[in-house]
Structures are given as C-alpha cells and as structure tokens.
Amino acid sequence: MPAPNPYGPAVTSILVIEDDEAIGRHLHTGLRGNGYAATWSRTGVNGLAEAAHHRHDAVLLDLGLPDTDGMDVARRLRADHPDLLIVILTARSDEIDVIAGLDAGADDYLVKPFSLSVLLARLRAHLRRRPADAHTARQPIQLGDLTVDPSSRRCLAAGTEVVLRPKEFELLAALAQQPGIAVSREELMAQVWDANWFGPTKTLDVTMAALRRRLEAAEATLDQPRLPHIDTLRGHGYRLEPPPS
Structure with missing residues (x-):
C-alpha cells in the first residue's frame, strides 16, 4: 500500500x-x-x-x-x-x-x-x-442481465464482472439511472465530468465508444444475452435502451 x-x-x-x-x-x-x-x-x-x-x-x-x-x-x-x-x-x-x-x-x-x-x-x-x-452509496441498478452497482463501482453481465475505466463506469451509471430516457450530451458532460467543463466534448465520444466496445465484448460471451444497448440520438445525446422483458 x-x-x-x-x-x-x-x-x-x-x-x-x-x-x-x-x-x-x-x-x-x-x-x-x-x-x-x-x-x-x-x-x-x-x-x-x-x-x-x-x-x-x-x-x-x-x-x-x-x-x-x-x-x-x-x-x-x-x-x-x-x-x-x-x-x-x-x-x-x-x-x-x-x-x-x-x-x-x-x-x-x-x-x-x-x-x-x-x-x-x-x-x-x-x-x-x-x-x-x-462516498455516494446507491442501490444496484438491474437492466436485464446487466447490473450496475454505483456503491461498489462494479458492472456485471450475467454475474461476470465487466472491467470499466472510471469514466466509462460513471457514464454507464448516468445512463442506467434513466433507462429508456434520452440524455443530452450536455447533461452527460455535467454529470460525468463537470457542470463547468472546460474543453471539447470529444472526450465524451471517445469514452462512449470504449464503453460500447466493452459491453459488446461482454455480450458476445453470453449464450442468450439480455443486455441494454446504447442508442445514439443525433443532435441530442444518448439513450440506454433496456432489453426486452
């Protein structure tokens, strides 16, 4: 240590x-x-x-x-x-x-x-x-086979941990708190980075692309995957679409 x-x-x-x-x-x-x-x-x-x-x-x-x-x-x-x-x-x-x-x-x-x-x-x-x-403890969010636990900062796909970088996890958690809801780029930047963020939003795009790759890789390991998908809303932002019930 x-x-x-x-x-x-x-x-x-x-x-x-x-x-x-x-x-x-x-x-x-x-x-x-x-x-x-x-x-x-x-x-x-x-x-x-x-x-x-x-x-x-x-x-x-x-x-x-x-x-x-x-x-x-x-x-x-x-x-x-x-x-x-x-x-x-x-x-x-x-x-x-x-x-x-x-x-x-x-x-x-x-x-x-x-x-x-x-x-x-x-x-x-x-x-x-x-x-x-x-220090923010919140209840785990369950979306199909995906579990997002903000208190332990863990992401699980059908019980198997998906290793995410800090900003990738925070981005996923921000979307998972509002499943099926359109979240603007500005809101994501404010939640995940800072309300007074100074710099280009390209960081959001790069982090989102990496998050998608990790979720897709996790989904490819499952026999019958039921994971949410991140939809791009051009001119607005993103939406985490829950899997069919």
Whole structure:
C-alpha cells in the first residue's frame, strides 16, 4: 500500500511524470503555485516507484518517456491504483492515439502545447467529482442481465464482472439511472465530468465508444444475452435502451 500523502490529507497531491525539463519544471512550479502538492519524476520507472510509495490524487503522464512507453506506465498505474486520476499529456493528436491512451487506463488527455490554466480547469473539474462519487452509496441498478452497482463501482453481465475505466463506469451509471430516457450530451458532460467543463466534448465520444466496445465484448460471451444497448440520438445525446422483458 502507498504511504499516506506527506503533505496531509487535505492537500491534493499531483504526480508529474514528464522528462522534458522545461515542461516538467513549468508544471511543477505552476501546480505548487496554485496550492497543489506536486512531485516531479523524469522517467517512467521513477514515476511508478513514487506512486507505489506515496499516495497521490492524480498523475499527469507524458507518453514520450525516455525509458519506457507511457502507455505501459498508464496500464501499470491503473492496475495498481484503480481510483487514481490519470491525465495523459501528449503531442499525439490523432484519434487512434487518444483512444489508445484512454484504453490504457487514462481518464483524460491534453494535447501539447496546452496552457496551465486549461490544465488547472481540467484538474478541478475531475477532482471536484471524485470525493462525492467515492462516498455516494446507491442501490444496484438491474437492466436485464446487466447490473450496475454505483456503491461498489462494479458492472456485471450475467454475474461476470465487466472491467470499466472510471469514466466509462460513471457514464454507464448516468445512463442506467434513466433507462429508456434520452440524455443530452450536455447533461452527460455535467454529470460525468463537470457542470463547468472546460474543453471539447470529444472526450465524451471517445469514452462512449470504449464503453460500447466493452459491453459488446461482454455480450458476445453470453449464450442468450439480455443486455441494454446504447442508442445514439443525433443532435441530442444518448439513450440506454433496456432489453426486452
């Protein structure tokens, strides 16, 4: 288990894993100047070791590390720290790279170059929601063979767990709370990310696509699947359609 946050439980601790001297120093100084407890690691190996020995609330992870693939670091961080907020920092803007980063376990991404103010807005948006989500106990939602349990943050398909990234689960839970009801993109962004979200809604599309793939993969393993399906409502949002009774 990681050691407690040495700065105290009330201080948000951010781990920066970035090998570029100028960017790393800018992030480290900027985060500290805005009230965060920031730690800076210049390699993937050192970053993983730091995360293993001290508790952090979030990690800012560069993909272009000198010693290891940033995607591998993201996978290790997610496997070892399921509740950790992981934001990828990358110069790769192609959608395939964004999807790969999110599939590796990241919650969000920022394409370089980006401003410190945008990064801080993203962090605030994510971190404001996490404490409330972690302590909100609600009854499991049953839709056919799919069980969505917000209190334990588990998704089951006919009793078999479907492993979802944090934002994928929150997106599914938001839809499952209103089965058969059209939910707008704006409402989903407000529920899953933040009411004052600052940035493109492409994050919603990428997360939704990944959620669909995981549900389809789970459905393919069942003999007589009775899982809900996510319908796209063009110009509006999405609807979780319950399976026939």
